[in-house]
Amino acid sequence: MTLTTRLKTGIAIGALTTLLAGAAGANTLRMADSSDIAAMDPHSMTESNTIGFLNHVYEGLVRYNQDLEVEPALATSWEFVEPTRLRFSLREGVTFHNGNPFTADDVVASLERAAHESSPVKSNIPSMASVEKVDDLTVDLILTGPDPIVLNYLTNIHILDREWMEENDALLPADMRGGRENYAVANSNGTGPFILESRQPDASTVLTVNEDWWDEPQHNLTRIEFSPIGSDATRIAALLSGELDFIMPAPLQDIDRINRSDGAKAIIAPALRTIMLGMNQTEKLHNSNLTDANPLQDRRVREALWRAIDMELIRKKIMRDMSRNSALLVAPPVPGYDAALDVLPPADAEKAKALLAEAGYGDGFEVGLDCPNSRYVNDEEICQAITSMWSRIGVKANLSSQTPSKHFEKVLGGGSDVYMVGWATLPMLDTYSVLSALLHTPGERMGAWNPGRYSNAELDALTAKVAVELDTDKRTAMMTEALKIARDDVAIIPLHQQPLAWAVRDGVNIPAAADNKPRLWYATID
Template identity: 85%
Template sequence: MEIEMTFTSRLKAGLAAGALAAVLASAAGANTLRMADSTDIAAMDPHSMTESNTIGFLNHVYEGLVRYNQDLEVEPALATSWEFIEPTRIRFTLREGVTFHNGNAFTADDVVASLERAAHDSSPVKSNIPGMKAVEKIDDYTVDVVLAGPDPIVLNYLTNMLILDREWMEEHDALLPADMRSGRENYAVANSNGTGPFKLDSRQPDARTVLTVHEGWWDEPQHNLTRIEFSPIGSDATRIAALLSGELDFITPAPLQDIERIDRSEGASVILAPALRTIMLGMNQTDKLHNSNLTDRNPLQDRRVREALWRAIDMELIRKKIMRDRSRNAALLVAPPVPGYDEALDVLVPADPSAAKALLAEAGYADGFEVGLDCPNDRYVNDEEICQAITAMWSRIGVTAKLTAQTKSKHFEKLLAGSSDIYMMGWATLPMLDSYSVLSSLLHTPSDRMGAWNPGRYSNPEIDALTSKVAIELDPERRTAMMSEALKIARDDVAIIPLHQQPLAWAVRDGVDLPITADNKPRLWYAKIN
């Protein structure tokens, strides 16, 4: 990448980093926030992908009817209020006086066109608004969202459904979304027209994306930024060096192994928070493994074998040695802030190789077996190192895990094709921020609308029944209790092996003040440069 190569060459040439930083800071201006992430924004079209980093960045340009605030609570955005006038019809009163970045007025027509666009059969984000049956304009500032059935978390879904200008889409032939997975592009991929606090100034894929402040934003700005310069820098070392030299103001992620070094440096520090994302191991529970010496049966179908694998993993050792005391060990598939989480159930059984061996023997695998283990090497915090450690731990109980660690695109392609035996994945429950996300996507028996991320094809009728009830239960207490019950069943059945909630670490230079939230989405409309 151009910025990474340029910076690296400067380091090799021995230029004075302090002098360079001073020049760049002067050129950038006091209210310019220069930030870098490990990956680039996929596109400017908010309906073209479900990638969380991209959607998080686009929330600075586009807005939904509602949004999550700093406490991850739903609050008004382009809608000022809403009410269920029927169990399957929710009426939104829209905010008046809002303008898009090109000066067009925001009205109900934009909401109708945008939600229909997001829910279209060709839309990559249609699964993020699964319960919407129709959207109807009542008048210029009133819209009804009609649901296929009662949906207790429809507002959570709508936080991710960002609104575009209908006239702008019509003008540029972009009434249907792009699809970055299939290479189908349109004008909205490289251009934008939202109502958010910042507007697109320039876009150079894999190099730099620049936003400038939207002076006509409807909300009262709590930031003092005039410009945001975003650069993708894949190398951790290069990203950190740019921060410490003063070339950058904000980087994400801050690698765990470098936290102390950053904190000790002059002019920069790390901000930490527990993340929502739970890292876990899914298991192929079909009749046959893909990479094993056993060709006539699948030991992972036996709960005792799954429990043995779980008991053999020393998560305390992983937490201390690999995660540097920054992770939070988990016995459930959701993090504490997620509705449905029950602290009483989140009790991790200590690692016990002897008990694990006994369980294998009881299940008929005293001599162990071979199994494939698939992990990404560039998606989660220390993902490959964790899998290497687990491979060694399983070897002590006679299970030979044949590890394949590869880039996230290849990893998830293999995983979703159902070609993995055991596979690492992470789940943050977003945008739902609700245990129903795990129940419907990871644990439910795969079907037309459920189990999209259950390639191992785990199936439990009790969980399926509870998931169906949770989907339509409007009483919060009853709903939460059912989600907790389903998570307990999954834990006791070892449907998926939970590992930990990985830490969330950002790094900023001194004078940058911004909130960190567990969903790992920077909200720079709260940021200040002092």
């Protein structure tokens, strides 16, 4: 059976199940995304769509609410009893989906699991030195030093049942990138509002309501049926025919069609994810006619490539007026953003040519351009447009568009010259995310997403200060200064913030948040 057949079969089965459940008055939400969740193990990857889905099964000590503010979850309160000792009071009376009680032992085991050297999510809890049980409902997180955003990190660290992990030999996390799996990849045992009923990779994942959830439910769902459907046309057709209730993303070119249809509507909102172009700044290019030089090491060349891109044309023609052009690497809601710096240089091919000539590349050059073909909104179309725009200044971009997995394998392996990446600053929701991951010189835990090996000593020094500064005003000013340095040096070429674009059937109510993660414990079906 082909993947397409399995996906269509999954939708048909979901529709039939819904019809049968509907007779009993159940509220089933049938939803589809463009890709499948990677695994049920919440410590096995950092992929945002997967983490967003698993938020319905697993919970952390704290969570982001609809306004992206940190609020209590499995912890009811916290305080620094010492400068590097953060004490959490745990919620009493919480049970895991298998009925086991939630205690401090589960927190200790889960945080140690997430921070283990083999864990793919260890960078999401960078300041943790150790974790200690005080009593059954109290835990101390010991930090390596001051950490002003430790709570932000913890929104992305889910708590698993220690006994369940021990019974199923899953005390260490899976690593989906490294091909290491365990029982938690296809099974789960969380404390969240929904319980995993079944999991068929690439076909269907079904959740049922957790009637014993500790929180006050604001949703009225009884069941969630999730299907991965990569084809935009198939996803839209299933929504408009009534086979699906909720799709994400909704292709921008189909928004008007959805809104004109009988029984469906689009949800469009500003989003955090900034789409950008990273650049190889090592000694040599990988895909070029130049064998003994790398023009991308010259700031003037990087500026020329930036000025050659007509972002207003891309916004109008490709993004249907729904994106937000950006001169900075973070979106407006992110601390450190400054509107005064967010001034995009006008597209100017002649200025770009002059900069290339000044840098000694007046005759142009060839360069590789790597883009995913289904990870970001209209990603391949954007790269095709940029290829054409660069050709006007004498730069031939050898475009390679691949599936997201192959794209990021090549990028993170250091095999790209210019590459597209999107960054939402999550779970930090802070400019430090960009500074530490994308801009810092690679080394240890820093620069994990800097395969082009951009290096700036001034930025590195600011990043180190931002990491430990507890004064909010001083810290924000330093992050703003760092963003200006990155902009002026054209360390990375920012393009735009892509929009959140979902679509629902009439009567389905799902609040949107800028992190592009549906919080279905707030969803209702009329």
